[in-house]
Every structure is written in structure tokens, then in C-alpha cells.
Amino acid sequence: MTLGDRTETPLAIKGVLKIENGTQLTAAGKSAQPICLLLQDGLIVAEGQQAAEANADLVLDARGCLVAPGLIDLYCNLREPGAGQKGNIASETRAAAKGGYTTVCAAPDSSPINDSSAVTHLIRDVASARSPIRVLPLGAATRGLEGELLSDMAGLSNAGCVALSNGAETIRNARVLRRAMAYAQTFGYTLMLQPRNQSLAADGFAHDGTVTARLGLLGIPEVAETTAVMEMLLLAEETGVRLHLSQLSTARSVDMVADAQARGVKVSADVAMHQLVFTEAALAGFDSRFHVQPPLRSERDRQGLLAGVRSGVIGAIVSQHQPHDSAAKRAPFGATEPGLSAVESVLSLGLSLVGQGELAITDLVRALTDGPAAILGLPTPALAVGQVADLCIVDPEASWTADAVTILSAGKHVPLSGQPLTGVVRHTICNGQLAWSLS
Amino acid sequence: MTAHDPSSTSLQLTSDGQLKHFLTLDDLDRALLTDILDTADSFIEVGERTIKNVPLLRGRTVVNLFFESSTRTRSTFELAAKRLSADVLNLDISTSATSKGESLSDTLLNLEAMASDMFVVRHSQSGAPHFIAESVTPGVAIINAGDGRHAHPTQAMLDMLTIRQHKSRFEGLKVAIVGDILHSRVARSQIRALNTLGVAEVRVIAPATLLPSDVESLGCKVEYDMTRGLDDLDVVIMLRLQRERMEGALLPSEREFYRLYGLSTEKLALARPDCIVMHPGPINRGVEIESAVADGPQSVILNQVTNGIAIRMAVMSMAMSGQVSERARARSQEMGS
Numbered sequence: 001m002t003l004g005d006r007t008e009t010p011l012a013i014k015g016v017l018k019i020e021n022g023t024q025l026t027a028a029g030k031s032a033q034p035i036c037l038l039l040q041d042g043l044i045v046a047e048g049q050q051a052a053e054a055n056a057d058l059v060l061d062a063r064g065c066l067v068a069p070g071l072i073d074l075y076c077n078l079r080e081p082g083a084g085q086k087g088n089i090a091s092e093t094r095a096a097a098k099g100g101y102t103t104v105c106a107a108p109d110s111s112p113i114n115d116s117s118a119v120t121h122l123i124r125d126v127a128s129a130r131s132p133i134r135v136l137p138l139g140a141a142t143r144g145l146e147g148e149l150l151s152d153m154a155g156l157s158n159a160g161c162v163a164l165s166n167g168a169e170t171i172r173n174a175r176v177l178r179r180a181m182a183y184a185q186t187f188g189y190t191l192m193l194q195p196r197n198q199s200l201a202a203d204g205f206a207h208d209g210t211v212t213a214r215l216g217l218l219g220i221p222e223v224a225e226t227t228a229v230m231e232m233l234l235l236a237e238e239t240g241v242r243l244h245l246s247q248l249s250t251a252r253s254v255d256m257v258a259d260a261q262a263r264g265v266k267v268s269a270d271v272a273m274h275q276l277v278f279t280e281a282a283l284a285g286f287d288s289r290f291h292v293q294p295p296l297r298s299e300r301d302r303q304g305l306l307a308g309v310r311s312g313v314i315g316a317i318v319s320q321h322q323p324h325d326s327a328a329k330r331a332p333f334g335a336t337e338p339g340l341s342a343v344e345s346v347l348s349l350g351l352s353l354v355g356q357g358e359l360a361i362t363d364l365v366r367a368l369t370d371g372p373a374a375i376l377g378l379p380t381p382a383l384a385v386g387q388v389a390d391l392c393i394v395d396p397e398a399s400w401t402a403d404a405v406t407i408l409s410a411g412k413h414v415p416l417s418g419q420p421l422t423g424v425v426r427h428t429i430c431n432g433q434l435a436w437s438l439s
Numbered sequence: 440m441t442a443h444d445p446s447s448t449s450l451q452l453t454s455d456g457q458l459k460h461f462l463t464l465d466d467l468d469r470a471l472l473t474d475i476l477d478t479a480d481s482f483i484e485v486g487e488r489t490i491k492n493v494p495l496l497r498g499r500t501v502v503n504l505f506f507e508s509s510t511r512t513r514s515t516f517e518l519a520a521k522r523l524s525a526d527v528l529n530l531d532i533s534t535s536a537t538s539k540g541e542s543l544s545d546t547l548l549n550l551e552a553m554a555s556d557m558f559v560v561r562h563s564q565s566g567a568p569h570f571i572a573e574s575v576t577p578g579v580a581i582i583n584a585g586d587g588r589h590a591h592p593t594q595a596m597l598d599m600l601t602i603r604q605h606k607s608r609f610e611g612l613k614v615a616i617v618g619d620i621l622h623s624r625v626a627r628s629q630i631r632a633l634n635t636l637g638v639a640e641v642r643v644i645a646p647a648t649l650l651p652s653d654v655e656s657l658g659c660k661v662e663y664d665m666t667r668g669l670d671d672l673d674v675v676i677m678l679r680l681q682r683e684r685m686e687g688a689l690l691p692s693e694r695e696f697y698r699l700y701g702l703s704t705e706k707l708a709l710a711r712p713d714c715i716v717m718h719p720g721p722i723n724r725g726v727e728i729e730s731a732v733a734d735g736p737q738s739v740i741l742n743q744v745t746n747g748i749a750i751r752m753a754v755m756s757m758a759m760s761g762q763v764s765e766r767a768r769a770r771s772q773e774m775g776s
Contacts, residue, residue, distance in 0.1 A: 208652045209652055209653050210653045210656040212651065212652070213627075213651040213652060213653045213654055213656055213657055214465065214627070214656070214657060215565055215566065215589055216565040216586075216587050216588030216589035216590070216624055216627055217565050217566070217587075217588075217589075218588075219651075219652060221652065285450070285569065286565070286566030286569045286570065288570075327542065327544075330542075330544050330574070331542065331543055331544070331564075331570065332543065332562065332564035332565070332566050332567035332569075332570045332586075332587075333564065333565065333566040333570070334564045334565060334566070334587070335543070335564055
């Protein structure tokens with residue numbers, strides 16, 4: 001067996017896999033000494049001296065690399081079922097594996113929408129046949145994501161949905177929102193919502209600020225998010241639901257979430273990696289790649305979001321991966337579809353923040369592993385004996401360039417394409433199997 | 440850290456700084472704007488001759504690509520192209536291809552197949568001419584005839600020409616733009632041009648509902664009160680108020696708007712006695728401007744229309760010449776390599 005194979009499906013490893021000479025990196029920090037791990041039957045079975053002395057069928061030399069728990073994405077659009085021209089479970093999970101992910105939550109806004117157990121089963125069946133990594137479906141919180149009728153939350157949960165989400169859609173009616181929270185709370189389900197007051201966001205598609213003033217793009221004011229966050233926090237406090245706010249974009253939201261957490265509201269939050277790296281300035285020249293929802297906001301917001309990640313108020317960084325066919329992005333800015341093809345560049349963008357001193361590497365790893373695991377109620381990822389062997393091996397110094405050839409996702413609209421990015425995932429191992437190996 | 444900035448400068452200028460498209464006034468310097476005004480001045484003389492044509496675009500095909508309807512802008516572009524001896528094709532896309540579901544890029548591919556040399560584009564989406572300029576075949580010039588709320592650079596330049604004719608300078612001038620700034624591509628381009636050309640002060644006068652967020656970042660002062668705003672003014676530019684602004688709850692009524700922000704003879708008296716009154720048209724008499732002011736001695740509204748032809752001749756000929764020299768440069772580089 002060679003390691004050069006770019007695999008469509010998990011590369012079946014018979015027997016024992018050994019990883020040696022790497023530096024362990026977890027949310028707790030880097031190991032002082034090179035580590036050695038022995039993997040068998042999907043588990044880490046030995047470490048240290050014991051692992052080093054054991055025989056293995058395959059040895060991965062991780063010299064110069066970081067060995068970290070596999071990344072976990074709380075929000076990833078896999079485009080299957082329904083949007084084959086934009087991607088499918090096989091293409092997008094393979095791209096995610098290349099990005100270092102071993103677990104991705106599949107956004108509910110497929111077509112048909114994942115608001116019934118039949119769709120959940122379909123996603124899980126396709127994933128088990130074609131995905132090299134774990135796919136955890138998110139069920140739709142309301143039927144058709146229309147924000148009017150509750151979905152069969154218990155049925156979705158029994159079928160394997162790990163949380164309920166209303167995707168990129170809003171629940172406009174506060175009474176429905178309150179009832180969705182109360183119902184989800186009854187069964188202890190996590191409700192994931194992207195906070196947006198649609199009447200304030202209206203037809204906008206860019207941050208209402210200096211760039212929209214100049215470019216004349218329709219703006220989405222900051223209050224479109226903050227008023228929704230405030231409403232959701234108050235309703236969550238009253239209903240006692242476990243609320244997760246998806247893809248925050250403003251500094252004010254972070255402050256409000258911090259206050260709510262301090263007074264004991266069960267609320268967590270995430271932010272998309274691109275919100276930590278880019279601002280409204282990226283829209284200069286009408287670059288439609290940066291048409292994202294919620295929009296890229298001001299530098300002050302970016303700083304507030306970074307501070308939220310550092311303090312842990314924002315528990316997770318998500319890819320908010322939204323692959324598109326090229327036609328969806330080939331139009332005047334306002335006529336394009338929102339979203340970046342992000343899953344392959346999240347780690348490199350995160351490492352660039354580390355390189356610039358904006359984020360500690362432990363904060364980055366925590367927000368990509370422990371944080372999302374805690375939000376989903378999964379065990380804390382650890383590289384220790386008896387744990388599931390989900391990990392990635394990353395060369396933090398190597399560089400690569402994102403372009404139509406190197407990007408595996410069907411969506412080629414990647415931030416910073418054509419420019420050198422630092423941080424290359426050499427191997428991703430999911431459940432003890434090679435999900436990705438760099439050729 | 441932010442993304443790379445594919446600024447419009449590289450998109451609309453050749454490597455030696457000539458115009459090759461005309462998309463926005465952002466990033467065009469004072470020398471270039473002055474060059475456009477001077478070139479337009481030379482074309483005004485052409486318009487006064489019996490034979491009004493010059494052969495600068497002879498053999499070239501100019502396509503007027505209007506995705507939004509327009510009478511004045513389209514007809515002045517058509518006249519400008521004809522006076523430059525170009526062949527002109529008018530396409531009113533709002534009623535044809537795109538309504539059949541064809542995408543903008545596909546429409547363009549079809550038009551390019553007709554070997555056009557220049558597209559004059561009006562589109563309801565901000566940034567549409569940028570998008571077209573990025574995707575057309577090299578050598579085809581794109582002229583922005585108004586995109587969404589973003590820019591209307593030929594309108595702003597004809598306004599600058601009108602100001603220069605009447606004031607003979609920009610230094611020291613105090614200029615106010617009154618009315619619906621929020622939805623106005625004209626205002627955005629005017630504010631830019633006035634700042635670049637070095638006026639003393641640009642004021643925008645409107646209620647907060649008709650001003651974009653962070654409007655001061657464009658280079659202007661906000662004034663809610665018309666009386667204060669008109670004080671010591673050299674130029675007042677009135678903007679057209681669309682009726683639908685009442686429906687969007689931006690304004691209570693036309694009557695209240697006229698009372699507070701309409702330009703009446705009494706209010707105009709608060710400005711300097713030689714203050715000129717401008718309006719990009721079409722005017723709503725009794726909504727943003729009193730008839731006596733629109734037709735009065737301080738009004739230069741009809742001069743603006745005349746200047747529109749000269750400005751459009753200037754930017755069309757300059758952009759075409761930029762494209763020709765860039766293509767020549769590319770060809771000589773190919774032969775050299």
C-alpha cells in the first residue's frame with residue numbers, strides 16, 4: 001500500500017497503524033516530546049514507549065507535523081440530496097477530509113429539506129457508503145425551514161439528527177420561535193439558529209457601512225443580527241432550551257451572548273472562519289466570492305469575534321461551507337448566491353490568524369475540536385488510549401495554493417485562491433482509517 | 440488582515456494610466472478627471488458646427504445595453520456615439536433576453552459574438568459593469584451608464600463640466616446635494632468627483648431615512664436642515680424623488696418633503712446670489728423643486744443635458760483609445776517574446 005493514493009473511500013487499513021515523531025496538539029497545548037500512537041480497530045490502542053516498540057502494518061512518519069484530534073464542523077453544506085451541480089456528499093466530505101475534518105454536521109437545507117426521518121436516513125445511507133468521514137445530519141427545526149410549523153423533532157432525532165437547525169432561514173414569528181424552543185427543550189434537543197431579523201435584513205446582502213455607502217450595495221444593518229440575538233436569548237432564558245447561535249457576525253452579539261452565559265442561559269455560539277479573517281473591505285471590486293450570509297462586517301466586529309473565540313464565549317469556529325457551481329457566482333454581486341467554498345481552507349486561515357498573533361493555536365484547536373464536540377454533546381476529543389482514532393496530521397509550515405485543480409470541492413470559489421496558504425493536512429484518519437492522504 | 444483588493448483602478452485603467460473602461464470615479468485622479476473635462480470642452484465646439492461628426496470611432500460598433508429603461512441617458516449616449524461616427528446598436532434588454540431567463544453572462548457572450556467594440560451598460564445591480572468588464576474579451580470597452588445605487592460617472596462628469604463652465608474653478612466652492620442620497624448613484628459619483636476636483640465643501644441635505652449609513656465616509660457633511668444647508672452655497676444639486684419612497688416608510692408624504700427639502704424661490708435666496716441650481720433630471724416639479732426655480736435664471740438644468748453629449752463623447756473616445764493602445768502593447772509584447 002502506498003500513501004500516495006487519493007482515496008474516494010476510506011482506505012481500508014488491515015491491522016495496525018502507527019503514527020510516530022509528530023508533535024501532539026490539542027486544546028491543552030503542544031506536547032514537549034514527539035509522540036507515538038498505535039491505532040487498531042478504530043481506536044487508539046497504545047501510546048508512548050509501548051506504541052513505539054509495537055509492530056505495525058503501516059507507519060506514518062509525522063516528523064515536523066502536528067498531530068491533532070480530527071476537526072469537527074458544526075455547519076457544512078453537502079448539497080445532497082438535491083443540488084448535484086453544486087456538490088454531493090462524496091465530493092464535499094472528501095474535501096472536508098482534506099481540510100482535516102473527521103466529523104461534519106450536514107446543514108438541513110438540502111432539497112428535499114431534511115425535515116423528515118426519510119431524508120435523514122438517505123443522508124446517512126449515502127454518507128456511510130461514500131463519505132470517508134463522519135456525517136452528522138442536522139434536522140430542520142421547522143417544516144420546510146419555513147418557520148411556521150414544527151418539524152417532527154423526535155422523529156428526526158431518532159433517525160440520527162444530532163441537533164435541530166433552521167439552516168440559513170429565520171423563524172420570523174416570535175410565537176413559533178418560542179414554541180420551537182419549548183418543544184426542543186422538552187426532549188433536551190439543541191436548537192441551532194442563525195440570528196437574523198428578516199424585516200431589518202430585507203433584501204440586503206452586504207454589511208450596512210462604509211463599503212455599502214460607497215458601492216451602493218443593499219445593506220444589512222448590524223441590528224438585523226443583534227435584535228434577533230436579544231430576542232432569542234430572552235426566549236431561551238424563559239424556555240430553558242439549549243440554544244446555539246450559528247455564525248455570529250457582530251461584536252455586539254458576542255457581548256450579549258457573554259452576558260447571557262454569565263447569568264446561566266444555556267447558550268453557545270459559533271462563528272464562520274471567514275468572519276475572523278475578512279471584513280467588508282473584501283467586497284471592494286464587487287468580489288462575489290465574499291457575498292456571504294451573514295455579511296462580512298467591520299474590523300471592529302472582526303476584533304470582537306476574535307475576542308469571543310479567545311474568551312470561549314464563541315465555542316466553535318465553523319466552515320459554513322457552501323459549494324456552488326460557477327454560474328451561481330458569475331453575475332453582478334447582488335445577483336449571486338451567498339457562500340464560500342471553505343472547508344479546505346479553514347485550517348490554513350486559522351493558522352494565518354495564529355501566525356499574526358490574533359489567536360493562540362490552542363484557541364484555534366479548541367474551537368475546531370473540543371468546542372464543537374461539547375456543543376454537540378460528544379465526548380471531548382483526545383489522543384489517548386481507548387479513544388476513537390479520529391485525528392489529523394498537519395504540516396504547519398508547508399504551503400499550498402488553492403485553485404481549481406487543488407480544490408477537491410465542487411465549489412471553486414475559495415477565499416484567497418491563487419495566493420499561497422500555509423498549513424497542509426498530510427493525513428486525516430477517521431475511525432482508524434485513512435480518510436485523506438496527501439499525494 | 441483582509442482579502443486582496445482587486446481595485447477598480449487596474450480594471451478601468453491601462454498599465455500607463457489611460458482610461459480603458461469607464462466604470463466608477465473612485466480611484467480616478469484629478470488629472471484624469473480634468474482631462475475628461477478638457478476633452479469634453481473640445482467636443483462642445485463640434486456640437487456647434489453644422490456637420491457635427493468627427494471620425495474617432497469610425498468603423499467601431501457601440502452597443503447600448505440598457506437593462507433598465509432610460510430615455511435621456513440612452514439617447515445622449517446614442518448621439519455621442521453617432522457624432523464620433525460609430526455604428527450604434529440599441530438593445531433594450533429589460534424587455535428581451537433576460538426576461539426569457541438568459542443569464543447576463545450568456546447575453547454578453549452572444550453580443551460579443553457580434554464583434555462589438557464597446558458596451559454602454561445600464562443595470563439595476565450595483566457592480567454589473569465591473570462584472571461585465573471582468574468577463575468580456577480584452578479589447579472591448581465598458582462604459583457605465585448607471586448601475587444600481589453605485590455609480591453614474593458620466594452624469595457626475597457632465598455635472599462637473601457644467602459647474603466648471605459657470606464657476607470656472609472648483610477650489611473654494613461649497614456644493615450641496617439635496618434629497619434622496621440613499622438610492623442615488625448620481626450622488627455617490629458626484630460626491631467623489633467634487634472631492635477629487637478639490638471643492639471646499641460637499642454637503643448632503645436630507646432626512647436620515649434618505650442617507651446611507653456612514654455617508655460621511657464618502658467625503659461630505661450631513662445637514663438635516665435646508666436653511667442651514669443652503670447658507671453661503673455656490674452650487675445646489677437637487678435629486679429626483681421617486682414616488683415609491685413613501686411606500687417604503689422612508690418619508691411620510693410628498694407634501695412634507697417639499698415643505699422641508701423642496702427648493703423654492705425663498706429657500707434659494709438663502710444661498711449665495713450667484714448659486715447655480717442643478718438637477719440630473721427628470722425633474723418632479725413641486726416635489727423636489729419649484730417650477731419658478733427650475734426655469735429661473737439660476738437654473739442650469741438644460742446646460743447639463745447639452746454637456747451630457749460632450750462628456751459621453753469624451754469618455755467613449757478616451758476608453759476606445761486606451762483599449763487600442765493596450766492591445767497594441769499586448770501585440771508587441773507577444774511578438775517580442
